[in-house]
Amino acid sequence: MQQTSSPRKDLLGIEHLPREVIDHLLDRSDHYYELLLSEHPIPQNDLLAGRTVANLFFENSTRTRFSFELAEQRLGGQHISFTSQGTSVSKGESLLDTVKVLEAMKLDAIVVRHSSYGVPGFIAKHVADHVHVINAGDGAHEHPTQALLDAATMRMIMGTLEKKRVAIIGDIRHSRVARSNIWLLQKYGCDITLIGPDTLMARHAAEVFGVKVQREMGNIVHEVDMIIALRVQLERQASALFPTLEEFTSMYGLTAARLAGSKAHLLHPGPVNIGVELDFDAVYGEHSVILRQVKRGVAVRMAVLEWVFS
Amino acid sequence: MQQTSSPRKDLLGIEHLPREVIDHLLDRSDHYYELLLSEHPIPQNDLLAGRTVANLFFENSTRTRFSFELAEQRLGGQHISFTSQGTSVSKGESLLDTVKVLEAMKLDAIVVRHSSYGVPGFIAKHVADHVHVINAGDGAHEHPTQALLDAATMRMIMGTLEKKRVAIIGDIRHSRVARSNIWLLQKYGCDITLIGPDTLMARHAAEVFGVKVQREMGNIVHEVDMIIALRVQLERQASALFPTLEEFTSMYGLTAARLAGSKAHLLHPGPVNIGVELDFDAVYGEHSVILRQVKRGVAVRMAVLEWVFS
Amino acid sequence: MQQTSSPRKDLLGIEHLPREVIDHLLDRSDHYYELLLSEHPIPQNDLLAGRTVANLFFENSTRTRFSFELAEQRLGGQHISFTSQGTSVSKGESLLDTVKVLEAMKLDAIVVRHSSYGVPGFIAKHVADHVHVINAGDGAHEHPTQALLDAATMRMIMGTLEKKRVAIIGDIRHSRVARSNIWLLQKYGCDITLIGPDTLMARHAAEVFGVKVQREMGNIVHEVDMIIALRVQLERQASALFPTLEEFTSMYGLTAARLAGSKAHLLHPGPVNIGVELDFDAVYGEHSVILRQVKRGVAVRMAVLEWVFS
Numbered sequence: 001m002q003q004t005s006s007p008r009k010d011l012l013g014i015e016h017l018p019r020e021v022i023d024h025l026l027d028r029s030d031h032y033y034e035l036l037l038s039e040h041p042i043p044q045n046d047l048l049a050g051r052t053v054a055n056l057f058f059e060n061s062t063r064t065r066f067s068f069e070l071a072e073q074r075l076g077g078q079h080i081s082f083t084s085q086g087t088s089v090s091k092g093e094s095l096l097d098t099v100k101v102l103e104a105m106k107l108d109a110i111v112v113r114h115s116s117y118g119v120p121g122f123i124a125k126h127v128a129d130h131v132h133v134i135n136a137g138d139g140a141h142e143h144p145t146q147a148l149l150d151a152a153t154m155r156m157i158m159g160t161l162e163k164k165r166v167a168i169i170g171d172i173r174h175s176r177v178a179r180s181n182i183w184l185l186q187k188y189g190c191d192i193t194l195i196g197p198d199t200l201m202a203r204h205a206a207e208v209f210g211v212k213v214q215r216e217m218g219n220i221v222h223e224v225d226m227i228i229a230l231r232v233q234l235e236r237q238a239s240a241l242f243p244t245l246e247e248f249t250s251m252y253g254l255t256a257a258r259l260a261g262s263k264a265h266l267l268h269p270g271p272v273n274i275g276v277e278l279d280f281d282a283v284y285g286e287h288s289v290i291l292r293q294v295k296r297g298v299a300v301r302m303a304v305l306e307w308v309f310s
Numbered sequence: 311m312q313q314t315s316s317p318r319k320d321l322l323g324i325e326h327l328p329r330e331v332i333d334h335l336l337d338r339s340d341h342y343y344e345l346l347l348s349e350h351p352i353p354q355n356d357l358l359a360g361r362t363v364a365n366l367f368f369e370n371s372t373r374t375r376f377s378f379e380l381a382e383q384r385l386g387g388q389h390i391s392f393t394s395q396g397t398s399v400s401k402g403e404s405l406l407d408t409v410k411v412l413e414a415m416k417l418d419a420i421v422v423r424h425s426s427y428g429v430p431g432f433i434a435k436h437v438a439d440h441v442h443v444i445n446a447g448d449g450a451h452e453h454p455t456q457a458l459l460d461a462a463t464m465r466m467i468m469g470t471l472e473k474k475r476v477a478i479i480g481d482i483r484h485s486r487v488a489r490s491n492i493w494l495l496q497k498y499g500c501d502i503t504l505i506g507p508d509t510l511m512a513r514h515a516a517e518v519f520g521v522k523v524q525r526e527m528g529n530i531v532h533e534v535d536m537i538i539a540l541r542v543q544l545e546r547q548a549s550a551l552f553p554t555l556e557e558f559t560s561m562y563g564l565t566a567a568r569l570a571g572s573k574a575h576l577l578h579p580g581p582v583n584i585g586v587e588l589d590f591d592a593v594y595g596e597h598s599v600i601l602r603q604v605k606r607g608v609a610v611r612m613a614v615l616e617w618v619f620s
Numbered sequence: 621m622q623q624t625s626s627p628r629k630d631l632l633g634i635e636h637l638p639r640e641v642i643d644h645l646l647d648r649s650d651h652y653y654e655l656l657l658s659e660h661p662i663p664q665n666d667l668l669a670g671r672t673v674a675n676l677f678f679e680n681s682t683r684t685r686f687s688f689e690l691a692e693q694r695l696g697g698q699h700i701s702f703t704s705q706g707t708s709v710s711k712g713e714s715l716l717d718t719v720k721v722l723e724a725m726k727l728d729a730i731v732v733r734h735s736s737y738g739v740p741g742f743i744a745k746h747v748a749d750h751v752h753v754i755n756a757g758d759g760a761h762e763h764p765t766q767a768l769l770d771a772a773t774m775r776m777i778m779g780t781l782e783k784k785r786v787a788i789i790g791d792i793r794h795s796r797v798a799r800s801n802i803w804l805l806q807k808y809g810c811d812i813t814l815i816g817p818d819t820l821m822a823r824h825a826a827e828v829f830g831v832k833v834q835r836e837m838g839n840i841v842h843e844v845d846m847i848i849a850l851r852v853q854l855e856r857q858a859s860a861l862f863p864t865l866e867e868f869t870s871m872y873g874l875t876a877a878r879l880a881g882s883k884a885h886l887l888h889p890g891p892v893n894i895g896v897e898l899d900f901d902a903v904y905g906e907h908s909v910i911l912r913q914v915k916r917g918v919a920v921r922m923a924v925l926e927w928v929f930s
Binding site: 346347380601605 | 721
């Protein structure tokens with residue numbers, strides 16, 4: 001988060017990232033998006049020639065790992081990847097140990113996803129100056145590349161992000177996607193409403209984030225420009241954060257019928273639990289920009305890698 | 311399987327693949343086989359330059375994954391790989407979700423192995439036109455690259471596949487290798503006999519496939535040109551499809567002694583359970599072409615990748 | 621270990637490796653170390669162009685796998701990697717099967733780590749002449765690249781390895797690092813003392829290795845030039861090889877205080893159990909060369925790959 005205190009560029013989060021940097025990343029992501037849309041093979045690019053990136057996924061995510069690996073390859077770089085298979089290994093000193101080992105191997109960047117808040121920041125603080133750190137999701141804190149791809153998708157469709165009205169619906173409390181999106185959209189003066197049951201709402205959200213908070217959907221789908229639906233983490237249902245999935249779906253689930261007549265664009269970070277937070281017709285319907293979000297995934301990561309190394 | 315209804319080339323199976331295509335793939339596999347036999351490093355090839363292939367192994371197979379990854383690298387392409395470690399993830403909508411994500415990442419081909427019949431066909435039906443699909447084994451349905459490498463091996467040794475006599479022995483019911491081989495060899499007028507206990511025989515095999523079926527080995531090893539021994543899936547033994555391994559081996563196991571005097575060439579898709587379907591001396595003996603089959607693995611996958619992209 | 625009986629070069633262990641080869645590997649590792657220390661991207665090197673290396677980690681080690689994969693990439697080679705996730709697969713015939721399959725795929729080298737003694741030698745004996753074999757650790761036998769990187773680190777710091785005094789402390793019995801280091805350092809006339817409790821000492825160590833053995837630390841840290849602290853394998857504690865970790869640490873654990881006034885350099889193969897065999901201040905203190913060891917990891921593997929292919 002100390003982008004300004006060090007000559008090295010990291011992407012640790014959106015909260016402290018200047019708006020000019022975000023504008024630049026969205027512009028460059030548009031550039032790479034056009035290349036990826038073309039029918040032709042991707043032109044060879046050697047921005048990362050001789051560079052090696054380590055992808056450390058202490059929390060498994062094939063989708064995000066693939067998009068980083070593709071971005072690294074398409075910029076001419078090399079990569080090594082580590083995926084933790086459920087077993088938890090690295091905390092405290094041993095995480096420091098990992099950082100020192102990677103640094104010593106002359107790696108140029110570390111992409112890290114971890115279930116604990118602050119791990120990318122910890123790595124950035126302790127790693128040598130030549131190793132860039134990119135946060136691929138840390139606990140319920142930040143997921144900056146997801147927020148960037150959401151913003152890039154919406155900016156291209158709507159022309160601007162300025163002063164848009166946005167609803168974020170579902171499990172706000174545990175969502176790093178929600179936090180990164182709030183911080184990004186507020187830099188563009190967006191008016192944000194968080195919607196979900198008390199048990200899934202971030203504590204003191206209205207005061208902490210300066211947003212509106214409501215428990216009921218009410219008329220929200222007809223009042224906003226963008227709806228960000230969040231993934232219900234089914235594995236947490238055991239801890240009874242809401243009584244039944246059916247009740248959650250009846251209150252907060254979005255269906256094509258519920259969206260009828262709305263002008264809002266529907267986003268979701270994926271993978272969708274179809275039939276829970278969204279139904280099939282909502283995912284593939286006229287409001288949905290979910291597939292466009294996915295198309296943005298590789299382009300945004302190429303833009304981020306280009307930026308940290310520039 | 312709709313190779314003819316789309317401009318895009320996929321390899322979903324052998325059943326509906328025209329014989330001309332098979333001839334072509336065998337020819338090209340001979341070409342790559344010669345290159346791989348040479349002592350020299352493999353000449354750099356850029357047929358797949360700028361292309362990326364995703365290898366999705368929902369069912370683990372280090373051997374097959376390695377041969378695809380090597381083929382992709384040796385044609386100058388890039389790849390990303392996913393291996394499921396026992397945990398089952400993708401069914402129904404979520405498999406569709408995976409397909410859409412990969413397509414959106416501008417992947418050029420998907421190589422897929424899955425324990426369920428029809429997954430490659432499902433992907434081919436739903437994926438965008440620019441993404442080629444290659445079946446690396448689906449349930450008990452097809453394993454087309456295995457049948458192609460078996461055929462390439464035998465064609466080189468015998469000069470032709472035309473009207474050869476073939477025995478396929480063992481667990482026919484659960485074998486995708488058996489099905490792909492039957493369909494391939496019948497396109498060359500081969501005379502095929504399936505041999506195994508009732509519990510391991512495909513239902514109505516004689517009618518469905520137009521082959522001979524017998525329960526006892528009889529004199530078969532002296533009557534055929536090729537014997538394809540199948541792998542006994544030891545993990546299925548629990549469900550008691552035959553009384554004991556010893557009884558299976560005594561009835562259907564091939565030993566060097568049993569093969570003595572036969573003119574047949576012995577194939578096996580690997581890995582062999584030595585001491586069960588084959589003994590050590592049969593695997594490494596004069597009838598065996600098993601190591602030649604393995605040598606074919608990379609060459610055939612190079613030929614298939616070349617063809618789908620041509 | 622038959623480096624002399626075959627035209628092919630393997631690195632199976634240190635015990636039978638001539639000192640001239642070790643000198644050469646240390647020299648070349650110094651060369652690559654300088655390149656890796658530089659701020660510039662690593663110059664493209666094509667020593668392994670058209671070559672493919674298989675990294676077979678039957679025993680998991682992200683750190684060692686990464687350093688080999690980086691070495692292979694930085695020499696312009698391609699690689700495929702297999703990591704066993706706890707499940708044991710390959711013994712006897714099936715290991716032979718794996719070897720034959722890899723050979724048939726025209727792989728040029730096999731890097732192998734295995735929990736059983738002798739697996740690299742078994743592979744070397746059975747694989748075709750064009751496939752180089754590199755031991756990345758076999759059971760409690762040898763870990764030659766670790767000993768080489770320890771030696772390279774110490775030679776650069778001290779100018780020479782000749783006739784140095786060395787203490788190796790901790791779980792000698794189960795340590796391949798200890799064995800490879802003993803054999804290497806004895807080729808330079810080093811005077812070696814092994815220190816640890818009886819339950820963790822190699823049997824008949826004094827006779828077998830021609831070293832000194834002692835149960836107590838005594839004044840050793842003030843008598844030697846190098847201390848190699850070994851990792852306590854915490855998972856073995858269950859079998860009660862020593863009463864409690866605290867007792868081990870109080871007897872053999874190295875702290876900054878205990879090292880005060882010593883002229884010895886402190887090495888550890890990593891990852892360190894901080895608070896067990898070493899405390900934090902020892903790891904990051906003035907005696908420690910542990911991070912320099914890690915920096916050597918990739919350079920030594922580049923030197924080894926260069927040598928086997930030369």
